[in-house]
Amino acid sequence: MAEPESTIEIVKPGLSTTVQDLGRPGYYHLGIPLSGAMDRESLIAANLLVGNDEGAAGLEAVFLGPEIRFAADATVAVTGADMPPKLDGVEQPGWTALSVRSGQVLSFGFLKAGARASIAVSGGIDVPVVLGSRATYALGALGGHEGRALKAGDRLRLGRGRPVGEGRNLPAALRRKAEPVLRMLPGLYDHRVTGEATERFFADPWKVAPEADRIGYRFRGGHPLDFVPREPPFGAGSDPSNIVDSCYPYGSIQVPGGTEPIVLHRDAVSGGGYFMIGTVIAADMDLIGQLQPHQPVHFARTDMAGALAARRETAERLARIRDALA
Amino acid sequence: MALKTIQSPIPGTFYRAANPGDPPFKAENDPVAVGDTVGLIEVMKTFTPVLAEEAGTLKGFHVENEDAIMAGQPLYDLEA
Numbered sequence: 001m002a003e004p005e006s007t008i009e010i011v012k013p014g015l016s017t018t019v020q021d022l023g024r025p026g027y028y029h030l031g032i033p034l035s036g037a038m039d040r041e042s043l044i045a046a047n048l049l050v051g052n053d054e055g056a057a058g059l060e061a062v063f064l065g066p067e068i069r070f071a072a073d074a075t076v077a078v079t080g081a082d083m084p085p086k087l088d089g090v091e092q093p094g095w096t097a098l099s100v101r102s103g104q105v106l107s108f109g110f111l112k113a114g115a116r117a118s119i120a121v122s123g124g125i126d127v128p129v130v131l132g133s134r135a136t137y138a139l140g141a142l143g144g145h146e147g148r149a150l151k152a153g154d155r156l157r158l159g160r161g162r163p164v165g166e167g168r169n170l171p172a173a174l175r176r177k178a179e180p181v182l183r184m185l186p187g188l189y190d191h192r193v194t195g196e197a198t199e200r201f202f203a204d205p206w207k208v209a210p211e212a213d214r215i216g217y218r219f220r221g222g223h224p225l226d227f228v229p230r231e232p233p234f235g236a237g238s239d240p241s242n243i244v245d246s247c248y249p250y251g252s253i254q255v256p257g258g259t260e261p262i263v264l265h266r267d268a269v270s271g272g273g274y275f276m277i278g279t280v281i282a283a284d285m286d287l288i289g290q291l292q293p294h295q296p297v298h299f300a301r302t303d304m305a306g307a308l309a310a311r312r313e314t315a316e317r318l319a320r321i322r323d324a325l326a
Numbered sequence: 327m328a329l330k331t332i333q334s335p336i337p338g339t340f341y342r343a344a345n346p347g348d349p350p351f352k353a354e355n356d357p358v359a360v361g362d363t364v365g366l367i368e369v370m371k372t373f374t375p376v377l378a379e380e381a382g383t384l385k386g387f388h389v390e391n392e393d394a395i396m397a398g399q400p401l402y403d404l405e406a
Contacts, residue, residue, distance in 0.1 A: 015336055016370065063336045063369065063397060110333065110398035210338045213370040292337050293369055294394035 006072035006123065006158040010150045011105065014066040019125050019144040019156070021057040024133035028270050034250055035135035035143065035266050038116055038214060038289025041176055041318065042080035046120035048325040049077035049097045051164030056124030057134035059150075061117045063292075065108020066150065068119075070100050075122040075164050079175070081114030081290060096169035114178055114290040122161030139215065139267055174321050178290040182263070182280050183302040183310060184253060189243055189275035193258070197226040201261075201277060202301055209260065210293040214267040217288050218260055219297065225258035225277070236273065243275045251280040253299075261299075263288060283310035329385060331400045334376070338369030340401070342391045350391075356384050358404060365401065382406040 010017070020043065023036025037043040037060055044054045059066070065083050076098045078085040085092045086107045092098050100106065108117070127134050127145050136144025145154055190198055204222030211218050227240035235244040241258050248254070248264055254274035255261045263280050265288060280288065281302060291297065302310070334340070342350040342365050351363050358364065358378045365376040388400040395401070 015372075015374065063338075110335070111337065111396075112398065210369045211371050292396070293339070294337070294396075 006074070007155045008074075008121065008158065009069045009071060010066055010152055010154040010156070011069050012067040012107075013150045013152055013154075014061045014108075015064040016149045017059055017061040017066045018136035018138065018149050019057050019127050019134055020060040020136060021134045022055045023135050023266065024131050024137070024143065027131055028250070031270050032131065032140065032142070033137060033266060033268050033270065035137040036133065037118060037135075038266055039080050039118065039286045041286050041314070041321075042116075043118040043120070044318065045095065045170050045175075045321055045325070046077045046079040046118045047124070048322065049079070049095070049164075049168065049170065050075040050120045050122040051162040052120060052122065052124050056120065056159070057127060058121065058125060059119040061108070061119060062115060063111055065111075065117060067105060067107040069105050070102055072102050072158065074100050074158065074161060075166065076100050076106060077120050078108075078117050079120075079170070080116050080118040082112040083114070083117045084109040084112070093169065095175055097164055097166055099166045111292075115292050116289050121158055122164065123159035126157040126159045137267055168325070170321065171324060174317065174324060176286070176317070178287055180295070180297045181300050182284050182288065182297055183300045183306065184278040184280045185304065185307060186278040186301060187276075190277050191228065192230075192240070192243070192275045193225045193227055193277065197223075198277070201225065202299055205296050205298060206261065208291045208293050208295045208297065212291070212293065214265055216262040216264050216268060217291065218262045220260045221296075222261075225255055227258060241275050242273050245271055245273045247271050248276070249279050251282065251285055252276040253278050253280065265289070281307040281310055283307070283314045327405050330380070330382070330404045330406060331388070332364075332378075332402050332404055334367065334395050334397055334399045334401050336367055336369055336374060337395060337397045338367040338374070340389050340391070340393050340395045341366040341368065341373075342387070352384050352402075354384060354386050358382055358384050367395065376401065378404075380404060380406060
C-alpha cells in the first residue's frame with residue numbers, strides 16, 4: 001500500500017511567495033534566466049537546518065509571510081529576513097529547526113529587517129524539475145508550482161525528509177547581515193559616461209526604488225549621469241544610454257536614460273540596448289535580495305582581485321555554515 | 327471606545343488616493359467597514375490595497391500621502 005502523500009497547503013500566499021532552489025544555470029544565452037533564491041546563502045542554511053540537500057526547493061517569501069497548513073509532520077526552518085515565524089500563532093526563533101506536527105499552521109509576524117524569508121521544509125518542495133531546476137520563473141511561467149507565485153488553496157507535495165535534531169540553530173555569527181554597500185566592477189560600457197559622472201555615481205547615496213523585484217533592483221536618488229558625446233553607432237538607439245544590443249550579465253548595472261540604475265537579478269532579461277556602468281560582484285548579489293524599498297545604499301568600486309577575494313570569503317563562510325550544521 | 331493603531335503589513339510607498347487629484351479613500355472621522363480600502367501601498371510594481379480588517383471610525387493617519395513606509399509601521403488609528 002502506498003504511503004499517504006505529505007503535503008502543505010497555502011492558506012494565505014503573502015505578497016509573492018515562490019518555490020525556489022539554487023537556480024537554473026545554463027540557459028541564459030537562450031533568454032532563460034538563472035532564477036532561484038535571491039539570497040542563496042540563506043536558502044542553503046535553511047535547507048541544512050532541516051536536513052535537506054543544499055539545493056532542495058524551498059519557499060521564498062518577500063516582505064509578507066504566507067500562512068501554511070501542514071498535512072504531515074515535518075521540520076521547518078526560516079532564515080534570511082527577520083520575519084518571525086509562528087506555529088499556531090506562537091512566535092518561534094528564526095534560523096532554527098522547528099518541529100511541526102500535522103495540522104499545525106505556520107504563519108509570520110511583520111518583517112523587521114531584510115526583505116526575503118527562506119522557508120525550508122524537510123524533504124523539500126517536490127514540484128516538477130524543469131530544465132534542471134524547481135525554481136519559479138514567473139515572468140516566463142516556468143518551473144515552480146505551475147510557473148507562478150503561490151495562491152491560497154495551493155497544495156504542495158513534500159519530498160521524503162531525513163531525521164534531524166529539533167531546535168538546532170545556526171550561530172548568530174554565521175547569519176549574514178544586510179550591508180548597505182554593493183561592490184562592483186566598472187565596465188564594460190563605463191566609457192560612455194564622463195569620469196566625473198562615474199565618481200559621483202560612487203559618492204552618491206542611492207535608495208532602493210519600490211519597483212525593485214526579482215528581475216531587477218532599481219535605485220534612485222543619485223545624480224543623473226553625464227554621457228560622453230558621440231554619434232550613435234549603427235544599431236544603437238538615439239538616447240545616449242543606448243548601445244548596440246549586447247548581453248546583460250547577471251549583476252550588471254544598466255542606467256536607462258542615465259537616471260536610475262537597475263541591477264539585474266535572478267529573473268533578469270539576458271540582453272538589450274542599455275549601456276552598463278558595471279557589474280555587482282557575485283559575493284554581494286545575495287545582499288541585494290535582502291534590501292527593502294527606500295533603503296539607502298552605496299555602490300563601491302572594486303577590481304577583479306577584490307571580487308575574487310570576496311568570493312573566497314563567501315565560500316569560507318559557507319564552509320563554516322556546513323560545518324556548524326553537519 | 328477603544329483606540330487601535332493599524333500597522334502596515336508590507337513596506338513600500340503609501341498612497342491615500344487611487345490617483346493623484348482623486349479624493350482620498352478615507353478622511354479623518356470617516357466610518358470604516360470591514361473590507362474598505364483605506365490606502366494603497368506600492369511595491370514591486372504592484373499596488374496592494376490596505377483593506378480594513380476591523381470596523382470603526384478612522385481617527386487619524388500616522389503617514390502622509392507618498393510616504394515611504396516600513397512593514398509594521400503605524401498607518402492609522404481606528405476607534406472601534
